[in-house]
Amino acid sequence: MKMKGSEAIVASLEAEGCEILFGFPGGMVIPFYDALLDAKSLRHVLVRHEQGAAHAADGYARATGRVGACVATSGPGATNLVTGIANAYLDSIPIVAITGQVRSDLIGTDAFQEADITGITLPVVKHSYLVQHAADLPRIIHEAFHIAATGRPGPVVIDVPITCELGELTYQRPTALELPGYRPTLHGHVKQIRAAARALVDAERPVLYAGGGVISSGAAAELAELAHVLHAPVATTLMGLGAFLQRDPLSLGMLGMHGSVAANYAVHECDLLMAVGARFDDRVTGKLAAFAPQAKVVHIDVDPAEIGKNVEPAIPIVGDARNVLARLIDEVMALEPVAGRTSAWLSKCAEWEDHYRFSYDHEPGTVAPQFVIEEIDRVTQSDAVIVTDVGQHQMWATQYYHYQWPRQFISSGGLGTMGFGLPAAIGAKMGRPEKTVIDISGDGGFQMTMQELTTAVCHDVAIVVAIINNGYLGMVRQWQDLFWNKRYAYTCIERQPDFAKLAEAFGAVGMTVTSEDQVGDALCDAIASQRPAVIDFRVRPEENVFPMVPAGREITEMIGGTAGRRRKRS
Numbered sequence: 001m002k003m004k005g006s007e008a009i010v011a012s013l014e015a016e017g018c019e020i021l022f023g024f025p026g027g028m029v030i031p032f033y034d035a036l037l038d039a040k041s042l043r044h045v046l047v048r049h050e051q052g053a054a055h056a057a058d059g060y061a062r063a064t065g066r067v068g069a070c071v072a073t074s075g076p077g078a079t080n081l082v083t084g085i086a087n088a089y090l091d092s093i094p095i096v097a098i099t100g101q102v103r104s105d106l107i108g109t110d111a112f113q114e115a116d117i118t119g120i121t122l123p124v125v126k127h128s129y130l131v132q133h134a135a136d137l138p139r140i141i142h143e144a145f146h147i148a149a150t151g152r153p154g155p156v157v158i159d160v161p162i163t164c165e166l167g168e169l170t171y172q173r174p175t176a177l178e179l180p181g182y183r184p185t186l187h188g189h190v191k192q193i194r195a196a197a198r199a200l201v202d203a204e205r206p207v208l209y210a211g212g213g214v215i216s217s218g219a220a221a222e223l224a225e226l227a228h229v230l231h232a233p234v235a236t237t238l239m240g241l242g243a244f245l246q247r248d249p250l251s252l253g254m255l256g257m258h259g260s261v262a263a264n265y266a267v268h269e270c271d272l273l274m275a276v277g278a279r280f281d282d283r284v285t286g287k288l289a290a291f292a293p294q295a296k297v298v299h300i301d302v303d304p305a306e307i308g309k310n311v312e313p314a315i316p317i318v319g320d321a322r323n324v325l326a327r328l329i330d331e332v333m334a335l336e337p338v339a340g341r342t343s344a345w346l347s348k349c350a351e352w353e354d355h356y357r358f359s360y361d362h363e364p365g366t367v368a369p370q371f372v373i374e375e376i377d378r379v380t381q382s383d384a385v386i387v388t389d390v391g392q393h394q395m396w397a398t399q400y401y402h403y404q405w406p407r408q409f410i411s412s413g414g415l416g417t418m419g420f421g422l423p424a425a426i427g428a429k430m431g432r433p434e435k436t437v438i439d440i441s442g443d444g445g446f447q448m449t450m451q452e453l454t455t456a457v458c459h460d461v462a463i464v465v466a467i468i469n470n471g472y473l474g475m476v477r478q479w480q481d482l483f484w485n486k487r488y489a490y491t492c493i494e495r496q497p498d499f500a501k502l503a504e505a506f507g508a509v510g511m512t513v514t515s516e517d518q519v520g521d522a523l524c525d526a527i528a529s530q531r532p533a534v535i536d537f538r539v540r541p542e543e544n545v546f547p548m549v550p551a552g553r554e555i556t557e558m559i560g561g562t563a564g565r566r567r568k569r570s
């Protein structure tokens with residue numbers, strides 16, 4: 001079928017099953033936007049800033065497991081996507097970002113709104129294309145979706161000069177893929193898997209350390225089975241929250257800088273540490289030389305570049321987590337692990353868990369930020385999709401909500417991008433409309449992308465934004481408090497807007513909560529409204545997140561990890 005390049009982009013996106021495209025138009029994508037008006041199944045969501053488009057595509061991808069898509073015009077439109085692309089790259093999230101580009105013959109002339117977006121994004125993409133011929137568009141889009149989603153997922157940029165949008169081609173839906181240089185290793189080496197099985201069965205103090213790779217490969221069921229077969233405790237990273245049922249007795253919770261004391265002690269004392277789809281990030285390991293000092297390390301990752309990057313494993317396994325774990329379960333079962341082998345270890349872990357609980361104080365007349373998260377957990381029965389922004393509230397969201405299933409917790413782990421929460425929540429809700437979606441945000445981060453409230457209102461995206469409003473750029477203030485002699489340099493946010501009024505101005509529901517007894521009702525009302533809603537929780541200004549491993553220290557050197565109130569377990 002003969003058509004223009006712009007029409008072929010639409011047809012190709014639809015052929016890939018792309019249902020939502022988040023974007024913002026401009027001169028170099030007018031032909032594409034014109035073709036979008038005639039799209040059959042593809043829906044365009046107009047954001048208010050291109051960064052929002054990239055984060056919304058990212059949130060959609062995290063919530064659904066499908067590839068998210070976004071579009072922007074050339075120059076400033078494209079550069080506005082960069083933070084979102086980098087964010088997706090650092091967390092291995094599959095998105096396809098389409099950018100308009102100036103006419104092919106003008107490229108390299110500093111033409112109006114020309115930016116070398118494939119160059120700018122080179123270090124933060126899994127792959128990128130600068131399209132040369134309109135006829136290449138169907139193949140390139142097909143490849144881009146494949147590359148984004150397979151192996152270690154990640155963002156792919158397609159830069160389309162307007163000449164290619166206007167050019168003619170004969171459209172044929174591509175079926176075959178010819179990518180000779182791209183063959184991710186999906187099945188781990190059997191010998192290595194056998195060696196890992198032997199090590200796991202011999203270990204008396206094992207810990208399974210699960211990262212985001214468990215979620216992206218769909219390996220949560222295999223992880224749970226393996227943990228139970230081995231009677232081995234599981235610690236997750238921030239990206240791995242939801243990969244293992246937090247109420248499972250084998251769960252140690254999150255490890256790392258603001259993780260649980262039990263998880264950090266267990267990693268420090270284990271004799272075998274098996275990392276699955278995790279990358280030994282510095283926020284997890286603290287001082288690398290002192291990390292898991294007694295452990296034999298097994299590392300399973302689909303990306304060979306991760307193996308040995310930070311920690312040299314005794315048993316490396318390159319492969320897709322789900323495939324490798326499934327095979328590992330068989331191999332472990334064949335070795336008939338001795339029941340009771342890990343009993344003393346599990347008791348020790350349980351002791352740590354019992355002794356060191358996340359805790360906080362209620363102070364009359366104030367709202368504890370941790371209490372707000374506990375109430376969100378209670379009101380949503382631990383079953384909402386929780387999206388966060390970046391800062392203290394993000395860490396409390398990891399500590400006081402009980403995650404039960406993969407893709408339930410959506411957060412900017414690698415890049416730590418303030419402003420991620422709201423647009424990502426919009427993408428998540430559009431991908432999972434049947435779920436309650438709560439965006440837990442700071443008052444600082446919310447102001448970075450709050451214009452996307454209009455996007456939510458225009459498209460009836462009923463998300464609840466819970467602003468944990470402490471009047472500070474809280475996480476930075478916390479570091480100034482603990483390590484910079486309380487010199488609060490520019491972290492007090494003065495002249496805060498009235499967030500409830502602001503929400504109303506955007507056409508959303510707005511509420512303000514100033515006491516703990518209002519928290520639950522406000523949340524219920526916001527959810528029941530079935531409209532985008534913002535709740536301004538005025539919390540205690542100088543509350544800190546504990547426990548905390550100071551940057552670069554050993555993970556056992558936690559401050560504020562002392563015994564506290566028992567954490568609720570039901």
Ligand SMILES: Cc1ncc(C[n+]2csc(CCOP(=O)(O)OP(=O)(O)O)c2C)c(N)n1
Nearest residue numbers: 391392393416418442443444445473474475
């Ligand atoms: C785009 C961006 N700029 C700066 C930072 C550095 N930073 C990390 S946390 C934080 C404070 C966040 O404040 P707020 O959104 O109010 O959340 P809180 O920590 O108070 O919960 C800052 C400035 C960042 N992560 N991202």
